[in-house]
Amino acid sequence: MxxxxxxxxxxxxxxxxxxxxxxxxxxxxxxxxxxxxxxxxxxxxxxxxxxxxxxxxxxxxxxxxxxxxxxxxxxxxxxxxxxxxxxxxxxxxxxxxxxxxxxxxxxxxxxxxxxxxxxxxxxxxxxxxxxxxxxxxxxxxxxxRFTFEECIKFWGREKKDEDISSKLSIDKENAISLAEEIGDFVRKYCNEGNKVLEHIRKKNGKAGQIVFKDPYDYEIEFLQLLLSYNIISKLKINNEVSFSIRNTHDVKFLDGKWLEIYAWKKAKEIKMFDDVIHSVKIPYEGVGKEIDVACVYKGQLIICSCKTGNKSFETEHLDELQSVASLIGKDYCSKIFITAQPGKDEQKMKSFMSHAEQRKILVVTGDKLVDIGDILQKEAVNPTLPRI
CATH class of the missing domain: 3.40.50.10770 (Hypothetical protein VC1899 like domain (Restriction endonuclease-like))
Structure with missing residues (x-):
């Protein structure tokens, strides 16, 4: 009864x-x-x-x-x-x-x-x-209680896993731990930038050697963190820095997948969601619509898009998130855009935030990464931009 x-x-x-x-x-x-x-x-x-x-x-x-x-x-x-x-x-x-x-x-x-x-x-x-x-x-x-698969199946959709954790040169447990440490590090220094991550992005997913000049002390500290997890190798530090990345999946992880795992881990720690997933695609008209992180709360989805690069604040990313939501929840979904970038350009941020609000998308910038668990909890129970 x-x-x-x-x-x-x-x-x-x-x-x-x-x-x-x-x-x-x-x-x-x-x-x-x-x-x-x-x-x-x-x-x-x-x-x-x-x-x-x-x-x-x-x-x-x-x-x-x-x-x-x-x-x-x-x-x-x-x-x-x-x-x-x-x-x-x-x-x-x-x-x-x-x-x-x-x-x-x-x-x-x-x-x-x-x-x-x-x-x-x-x-x-x-x-x-x-x-x-x-x-x-x-x-x-x-x-x-609902699984993510049950929710999307009800909308006539299915998922395809895109998790690269098993393909990394480090095990999944260490990948999760490293993602958390990168998140904390990036949040701490998000206003200074990080040439290490910028040069990794320039590799366009290719493994191999990376060289750049004049590293800051905190960038050297960051490289030593990566070396301690063996996700980079052959680290040399003089007036210039050089190091190597073993495989393309390690490059993808450092390029941005770490943020998906970071947000996923923070959501799991709350222990209030029916289900939490990361790194999946929803097949649609011959292509895959990416979902970086999704949480299920009492039959409703919270969908997150995670971006780390300097071009994070492009409205096309908001359109992509809106497009995914239209397939598996529409206005019953909460949509959150998470970026490791601080959003220092006030004029660009004002425009981006306006576009996000029009699409009912909440924006979380790099300086707020430490609060992402609390933000997800709040958006589940009392969303800033109301669901139906």
Whole structure:
């Protein structure tokens, strides 16, 4: 029982407009044996057909009844259809989810629910609550847990792992530890720049020797840190610095993958997310849409894009993040852009932040890296840029 709502019963879903996440949460939370649909005629389209197919794939044992279509503003037709659904089922087993319907549909259904002392729920996705209506009134936390794969499968997507940890010249445990140390080091000196990382980026993913002149003391300290983990070799320090990187995966790690692992580790440490992943691609129209880090919180995604280079503050990166979110969560997602750069150019930052706000993307700059765990926790529970 969920506050008087029977598990394994009949879930009646009103569909009119945006509906994906409230439906996912209600199915996962109530574990119904059967789903009935009362659908606005405006939603009688391929999108709804694909949605039903995604439900079948995500919940293969769930029985899905043929949908009933109604006029979204025809309250009498909505009420008549609700009666028909009740009459062909045991009313004691029926629960209505009013969330995904239009206001008129919800009002019409609620009159029938009250008259027959039936159960109903409303999914408050913004506050991660289930509001109980009808025969029992109250508020419950969303308790269902979701994996990242379940969430994207519901949107008809799949993932392809792009984690390079197993291909590095150091083991995964040391890669995670090094990523944390690089993050702390970069945050500490983010306003000074780092010629070591700049020269690694210039290699364009190629292994081999790197040479540059006039290193600062903190850059020498950084090189010694990398050497202590054996991710670089043949380090020589005089008036100029030279060192070697063994393979292309080590180059990719130092070029920016470390930030993905850093953010992923900080998210894992919070222990509040249902799932945390990093370094995956979502196949789409023959290409892969990259997701650097994603956290799942009570059925909703927090998607992070991680950039480390001097060209981090290009609006194309915001467009890429927006594009990924449109595939696996839309406005139910929180979107966070994380960069190791400090954003010292005030004019450029003002423009970049304006573009980010228009796309409902939160920006975290290099000086805030130490707080990324707290930021992710806050954005999960009380997002700065509200989700639906």
């Amino acid at each position: 969920l506050g008087g709502v029977n598990l394994g019963g009949i879930l009646v879903l009103l569909i009119g407009g945006r509906y994906e996440i409230p439906v996912l949460i209600s199915i996962k939370e109530l574990s119904p044996s059967c789903v009935e649909f009362i659908v606005s005629k405006d939603d009688r389209n391929p999108k709804f057909d694909n949605f039903c197919e995604n439900i079948r794939k995500t919940f293969p044992s769930l029985r899905i009844c043929h949908p009933e279509f109604v006029g979204a503003n025809d309250i009498e037709q909505v009420q008549e259809t609700c009666w028909q659904v009740i009459q062909r089922n045991d009313s004691r087993e029926v629960t209505f989810n009013l969330t995904p319907g239009t206001k008129i549909m919800a009002l019409g259904a609620y009159d029938v629910i009250k008259e027959n002392a039936l159960r109903a729920i409303y999914i408050d996705t913004r506050n991660s609550k289930i509001i109980l209506l009808g025969s029992q009134v109250g508020t419950k936390e969303i308790n269902a």
